[in-house]
Amino acid sequence: MDFMKLLREERARARAAASSTKIETNSNNSNEIKGGDSQTDIVSETTVASRKAAQEAQERERLEEDRKMLQTMHYHLVDLKLPHEGNLHRFVVGKVPTLIYIPDVISEDEEQKLMGNISMYDKNWRSLRGRKLQCWGGNPDGSASDGVFSTLSPWLTNLCESLVRNGVFEPENSPNHVLINQYNTDEGIIHHTDGPKYFNRVAILSLQSTRLMTFRHRLRPEEVGVKYGGDLFSVCLRPRSLLIFQDDLYSEYLHGLSDGIEEDEVGGEVEDQGKGDAKDAEAVPCVNSDLAGVVPGVKVRSFAVI
Ligand SMILES: O=C(O)CCC(=O)C(=O)O
Helix, strand or coil, X not given: CCHHHHHHHHHHHHHHHHHHHHXXXXXXXHHHHHHHHHHHHHHHHHHHHHHHHHHHHHHHHHHHHHHXXXXXXXXXXXCCXXXXXXXXXXXXXXXXXXXXXXXCCCCHHHHHHHHHHHHHCHHHCEEECCEEEEEECCCCCCCCCCCEECCCCHHHHHHHHHHHHCCCCCHHHCCCCEXXXXXXCCXXXXXXXXXXXXXXXXXXXXXXXXXXXXXXXXXXXHHECCECCCCCEXXXXXXXXXXXXXXHHHHCEEEXXXXXXXXXXXXXCCCCCCCCCCCCCCCCEECCHHHHCCCCCCEECCXXXX
Protein backbone atom coordinates (compact mmCIF):
# COMPACT_ATOMS: atom_id res chain seq x y z
CA MET A 1 0.00 0.00 0.00
CA ASP A 2 1.28 3.46 -0.95
CA PHE A 3 0.61 5.40 2.23
CA MET A 4 2.03 8.58 0.74
CA LYS A 5 -0.44 8.36 -2.16
CA LEU A 6 -3.32 7.77 0.26
CA LEU A 7 -2.23 10.77 2.32
CA ARG A 8 -2.04 13.04 -0.80
CA GLU A 9 -5.54 11.87 -1.88
CA GLU A 10 -6.92 12.46 1.61
CA ARG A 11 -5.42 15.98 1.70
CA ALA A 12 -6.81 16.74 -1.78
CA ARG A 13 -10.33 15.66 -0.69
CA ALA A 14 -10.02 17.73 2.47
CA ARG A 15 -8.90 20.81 0.45
CA ALA A 16 -11.73 20.30 -2.02
CA ALA A 17 -14.27 19.91 0.76
CA ALA A 18 -12.92 22.96 2.61
CA SER A 19 -12.95 25.18 -0.44
CA SER A 20 -16.50 24.26 -1.41
CA THR A 21 -17.67 25.01 2.07
CA LYS A 22 -15.93 28.32 1.83
CA ILE A 23 -17.57 29.17 -1.46
CA GLU A 24 -20.90 28.14 -0.12
CA THR A 25 -20.36 30.13 2.98
CA ASN A 26 -19.37 33.12 0.94
CA SER A 27 -22.25 32.77 -1.38
CA ASN A 28 -24.59 32.20 1.55
CA ASN A 29 -23.21 35.25 3.22
CA SER A 30 -23.42 37.25 0.10
CA ASN A 31 -26.92 36.00 -0.57
CA GLU A 32 -27.88 36.75 2.97
CA ILE A 33 -26.42 40.21 2.79
CA LYS A 34 -27.88 40.97 -0.61
CA GLY A 35 -31.15 39.30 0.25
CA GLY A 36 -31.20 41.22 3.53
CA ASP A 37 -30.51 44.55 1.84
CA SER A 38 -32.99 44.30 -0.90
CA GLN A 39 -35.63 42.91 1.42
CA THR A 40 -35.08 45.76 3.83
CA ASP A 41 -35.24 48.25 0.97
CA ILE A 42 -38.39 46.69 -0.36
CA VAL A 43 -39.95 46.52 3.08
CA SER A 44 -39.08 50.12 3.95
CA GLU A 45 -40.10 51.44 0.52
CA THR A 46 -43.37 49.58 0.81
CA THR A 47 -43.88 50.84 4.35
CA VAL A 48 -43.11 54.44 3.40
CA ALA A 49 -45.31 54.23 0.31
CA SER A 50 -48.21 52.67 2.17
CA ARG A 51 -47.89 55.12 5.05
CA LYS A 52 -47.84 58.00 2.57
CA ALA A 53 -50.87 56.60 0.73
CA ALA A 54 -52.72 56.14 4.03
CA GLN A 55 -51.81 59.68 5.09
CA GLU A 56 -52.95 61.09 1.74
CA ALA A 57 -56.19 59.14 1.93
CA GLN A 58 -56.72 60.44 5.46
CA GLU A 59 -56.04 64.01 4.32
CA ARG A 60 -58.46 63.63 1.41
CA GLU A 61 -61.07 62.29 3.80
CA ARG A 62 -60.41 65.15 6.21
CA LEU A 63 -60.68 67.75 3.43
CA GLU A 64 -63.92 66.21 2.27
CA GLU A 65 -65.31 66.12 5.81
CA ASP A 66 -64.24 69.71 6.37
CA ARG A 67 -65.75 70.78 3.06
CA LYS A 68 -69.05 69.07 3.91
CA MET A 69 -69.08 70.59 7.36
CA LEU A 70 -68.51 74.07 5.96
CA GLN A 71 -71.42 73.60 3.58
CA THR A 72 -73.79 72.98 6.47
CA MET A 73 -72.78 76.12 8.34
CA HIS A 74 -74.73 79.34 8.17
CA TYR A 75 -72.08 81.78 9.13
CA HIS A 76 -72.07 85.56 9.09
CA LEU A 77 -69.50 87.51 7.14
CA VAL A 78 -68.03 90.41 9.09
CA ASP A 79 -65.63 93.04 7.72
CA LEU A 80 -63.21 94.94 9.88
CA LYS A 81 -63.43 98.71 9.94
CA LEU A 82 -59.84 99.82 9.85
CA PRO A 83 -58.24 103.20 9.23
CA HIS A 84 -57.50 103.85 5.59
CA GLU A 85 -54.43 102.14 4.26
CA GLY A 86 -51.30 104.00 5.25
CA ASN A 87 -52.92 105.42 8.36
CA LEU A 88 -52.13 102.50 10.60
CA HIS A 89 -49.12 104.37 11.95
CA ARG A 90 -51.49 106.69 13.81
CA PHE A 91 -52.34 103.77 16.03
CA VAL A 92 -48.79 102.84 16.95
CA VAL A 93 -48.58 102.64 20.72
CA GLY A 94 -45.67 102.77 23.13
CA LYS A 95 -42.02 103.25 22.39
CA VAL A 96 -41.70 100.08 20.35
CA PRO A 97 -42.77 101.06 16.85
CA THR A 98 -44.08 97.68 15.82
CA LEU A 99 -47.11 97.60 18.09
CA ILE A 100 -50.40 98.88 16.68
CA TYR A 101 -53.65 98.95 18.63
CA ILE A 102 -56.94 99.89 16.93
CA PRO A 103 -60.09 100.06 19.03
CA ASP A 104 -63.60 99.22 17.79
CA VAL A 105 -62.85 97.55 14.48
CA ILE A 106 -66.23 95.80 14.66
CA SER A 107 -69.59 96.69 16.22
CA GLU A 108 -71.22 94.84 19.13
CA ASP A 109 -73.67 93.28 16.71
CA GLU A 110 -70.80 92.01 14.53
CA GLU A 111 -69.06 90.70 17.63
CA GLN A 112 -72.15 88.61 18.44
CA LYS A 113 -72.18 87.31 14.88
CA LEU A 114 -68.54 86.24 15.14
CA MET A 115 -69.25 84.54 18.47
CA GLY A 116 -72.08 82.68 16.73
CA ASN A 117 -69.70 81.60 13.94
CA ILE A 118 -67.17 80.36 16.47
CA SER A 119 -69.68 78.36 18.48
CA MET A 120 -70.86 76.51 15.37
CA TYR A 121 -67.61 74.60 15.36
CA ASP A 122 -67.92 73.42 18.91
CA LYS A 123 -66.55 70.00 18.18
CA ASN A 124 -63.38 71.55 16.87
CA TRP A 125 -62.16 72.87 20.20
CA ARG A 126 -58.95 71.36 21.46
CA SER A 127 -58.46 71.54 25.20
CA LEU A 128 -55.01 72.78 26.08
CA ARG A 129 -53.48 73.84 29.35
CA GLY A 130 -54.99 77.20 30.15
CA ARG A 131 -57.20 77.61 27.09
CA LYS A 132 -59.32 76.03 24.40
CA LEU A 133 -58.14 76.30 20.83
CA GLN A 134 -59.60 76.09 17.36
CA CYS A 135 -56.96 75.85 14.68
CA TRP A 136 -57.92 76.78 11.13
CA GLY A 137 -56.03 76.56 7.86
CA GLY A 138 -53.95 73.43 8.32
CA ASN A 139 -50.61 73.18 10.04
CA PRO A 140 -47.97 75.80 9.26
CA ASP A 141 -46.14 73.30 7.05
CA GLY A 142 -49.28 72.73 5.00
CA SER A 143 -50.03 69.27 6.40
CA ALA A 144 -53.28 68.35 8.10
CA SER A 145 -53.71 66.65 11.43
CA ASP A 146 -56.37 65.83 13.97
CA GLY A 147 -58.01 68.86 15.48
CA VAL A 148 -56.71 71.17 12.77
CA PHE A 149 -59.26 72.34 10.26
CA SER A 150 -57.59 71.95 6.86
CA THR A 151 -58.92 75.16 5.34
CA LEU A 152 -60.24 78.49 6.53
CA SER A 153 -63.98 78.86 6.84
CA PRO A 154 -65.28 81.57 4.44
CA TRP A 155 -66.03 83.92 7.36
CA LEU A 156 -62.38 83.65 8.42
CA THR A 157 -61.16 84.10 4.85
CA ASN A 158 -63.33 87.19 4.74
CA LEU A 159 -61.67 88.57 7.89
CA CYS A 160 -58.23 87.81 6.45
CA GLU A 161 -59.11 89.54 3.18
CA SER A 162 -60.31 92.48 5.17
CA LEU A 163 -56.86 92.69 6.82
CA VAL A 164 -55.20 92.62 3.39
CA ARG A 165 -57.59 95.18 1.88
CA ASN A 166 -56.73 97.52 4.72
CA GLY A 167 -53.00 97.16 4.38
CA VAL A 168 -52.35 95.15 7.57
CA PHE A 169 -50.85 92.36 5.44
CA GLU A 170 -49.54 92.61 1.89
CA PRO A 171 -51.41 90.37 -0.60
CA GLU A 172 -48.38 88.09 -0.88
CA ASN A 173 -48.48 87.52 2.87
CA SER A 174 -52.22 87.15 3.14
CA PRO A 175 -53.00 85.24 6.36
CA ASN A 176 -53.81 81.58 5.76
CA HIS A 177 -53.80 80.35 9.32
CA VAL A 178 -56.12 81.35 12.16
CA LEU A 179 -56.07 80.35 15.81
CA ILE A 180 -59.09 81.00 17.99
CA ASN A 181 -58.25 80.90 21.69
CA GLN A 182 -60.84 80.85 24.43
CA TYR A 183 -59.89 81.50 28.03
CA ASN A 184 -61.85 81.08 31.21
CA THR A 185 -61.37 83.58 34.01
CA ASP A 186 -58.55 81.56 35.52
CA GLU A 187 -56.82 80.81 32.23
CA GLY A 188 -54.22 82.45 30.03
CA ILE A 189 -51.32 81.68 27.74
CA ILE A 190 -47.73 81.46 28.88
CA HIS A 191 -45.20 83.84 27.39
CA HIS A 192 -43.99 82.62 24.04
CA THR A 193 -43.09 83.64 20.50
CA ASP A 194 -45.10 82.34 17.58
CA GLY A 195 -41.94 81.01 15.97
CA PRO A 196 -40.29 81.09 12.56
CA LYS A 197 -42.88 79.00 10.72
CA TYR A 198 -45.14 81.99 10.42
CA PHE A 199 -44.68 85.35 8.76
CA ASN A 200 -43.42 87.74 11.43
CA ARG A 201 -46.57 89.74 11.84
CA VAL A 202 -49.61 88.83 13.88
CA ALA A 203 -53.08 90.37 14.14
CA ILE A 204 -55.26 89.65 17.18
CA LEU A 205 -58.96 90.45 17.27
CA SER A 206 -60.33 90.41 20.82
CA LEU A 207 -63.92 89.53 21.57
CA GLN A 208 -66.13 89.71 24.62
CA SER A 209 -63.92 91.00 27.38
CA THR A 210 -60.83 92.86 28.46
CA ARG A 211 -57.43 91.29 29.13
CA LEU A 212 -53.91 92.61 29.52
CA MET A 213 -51.29 91.15 27.22
CA THR A 214 -47.77 91.58 28.52
CA PHE A 215 -44.48 91.53 26.66
CA ARG A 216 -41.07 90.36 27.88
CA HIS A 217 -37.58 90.16 26.45
CA ARG A 218 -36.77 86.85 24.87
CA LEU A 219 -33.61 85.93 26.72
CA ARG A 220 -30.68 84.15 25.13
CA PRO A 221 -29.14 81.45 27.33
CA GLU A 222 -26.27 83.75 28.35
CA GLU A 223 -28.73 86.48 29.37
CA VAL A 224 -30.72 84.31 31.76
CA GLY A 225 -30.19 85.62 35.27
CA VAL A 226 -28.39 88.67 33.90
CA LYS A 227 -31.10 90.52 32.01
CA TYR A 228 -34.57 91.17 33.39
CA GLY A 229 -36.94 88.45 32.14
CA GLY A 230 -40.22 89.69 33.61
CA ASP A 231 -43.03 91.73 32.08
CA LEU A 232 -41.84 94.96 30.47
CA PHE A 233 -45.12 96.51 29.46
CA SER A 234 -48.72 95.61 28.83
CA VAL A 235 -51.30 96.29 26.15
CA CYS A 236 -54.91 96.45 27.20
CA LEU A 237 -56.98 94.34 24.80
CA ARG A 238 -60.52 95.66 24.77
CA PRO A 239 -63.33 93.67 23.19
CA ARG A 240 -63.67 94.40 19.44
CA SER A 241 -60.15 95.78 19.19
CA LEU A 242 -57.35 94.73 16.87
CA LEU A 243 -53.74 94.37 17.97
CA ILE A 244 -50.97 94.05 15.40
CA PHE A 245 -47.38 93.38 16.26
CA GLN A 246 -44.45 92.48 14.09
CA ASP A 247 -40.68 92.45 13.48
CA ASP A 248 -38.73 92.72 16.74
CA LEU A 249 -41.82 92.38 18.85
CA TYR A 250 -42.58 89.19 17.01
CA SER A 251 -39.15 87.62 17.22
CA GLU A 252 -37.26 89.27 20.11
CA TYR A 253 -40.05 89.56 22.64
CA LEU A 254 -42.37 87.05 24.27
CA HIS A 255 -46.06 87.76 24.61
CA GLY A 256 -48.56 86.19 26.99
CA LEU A 257 -51.74 86.56 29.02
CA SER A 258 -51.66 86.00 32.75
CA ASP A 259 -53.77 83.14 34.05
CA GLY A 260 -56.31 85.62 35.35
CA ILE A 261 -56.29 84.15 38.85
CA GLU A 262 -54.90 87.42 40.09
CA GLU A 263 -56.40 90.59 38.76
CA ASP A 264 -54.08 92.38 36.34
CA GLU A 265 -53.45 95.99 37.21
CA VAL A 266 -53.10 98.61 34.51
CA GLY A 267 -49.82 100.41 35.09
CA GLY A 268 -48.89 103.99 34.20
CA GLU A 269 -46.51 104.98 31.39
CA VAL A 270 -42.79 105.08 32.03
CA GLU A 271 -40.06 106.62 29.93
CA ASP A 272 -37.98 103.57 29.08
CA GLN A 273 -40.81 101.10 28.50
CA GLY A 274 -39.80 98.22 26.29
CA LYS A 275 -36.21 99.34 26.10
CA GLY A 276 -34.59 99.27 29.47
CA ASP A 277 -34.65 96.84 32.33
CA ALA A 278 -38.12 97.23 33.76
CA LYS A 279 -38.49 96.94 37.49
CA ASP A 280 -40.14 93.90 38.93
CA ALA A 281 -43.16 96.01 39.77
CA GLU A 282 -46.66 94.73 40.38
CA ALA A 283 -48.20 96.71 37.54
CA VAL A 284 -46.13 97.09 34.41
CA PRO A 285 -46.73 100.18 32.27
CA CYS A 286 -49.69 99.92 29.95
CA VAL A 287 -48.80 101.39 26.55
CA ASN A 288 -52.29 101.99 25.19
CA SER A 289 -54.24 103.18 28.23
CA ASP A 290 -55.50 106.25 26.33
CA LEU A 291 -56.76 104.37 23.29
CA ALA A 292 -58.18 101.57 25.42
CA GLY A 293 -59.84 104.04 27.77
CA VAL A 294 -58.38 102.66 30.98
CA VAL A 295 -56.69 104.54 33.76
CA PRO A 296 -53.65 103.32 35.64
CA GLY A 297 -54.63 101.46 38.77
CA VAL A 298 -57.71 99.83 37.19
CA LYS A 299 -57.89 96.06 37.67
CA VAL A 300 -58.67 93.76 34.78
CA ARG A 301 -59.98 90.28 35.21
CA SER A 302 -62.42 88.72 32.83
CA PHE A 303 -63.31 86.09 30.33
CA ALA A 304 -61.92 86.60 26.84
CA VAL A 305 -62.07 84.99 23.46
CA ILE A 306 -59.30 86.13 21.22
O1 LIG B 1 -55.12 84.95 22.74
C1 LIG B 1 -54.25 85.79 22.57
O2 LIG B 1 -54.47 86.98 22.62
C2 LIG B 1 -52.86 85.37 22.30
C3 LIG B 1 -52.82 84.12 21.58
C4 LIG B 1 -51.46 83.76 21.24
O3 LIG B 1 -50.51 84.38 21.61
C5 LIG B 1 -51.23 82.57 20.42
O4 LIG B 1 -52.20 81.86 20.11
O5 LIG B 1 -50.07 82.32 20.07
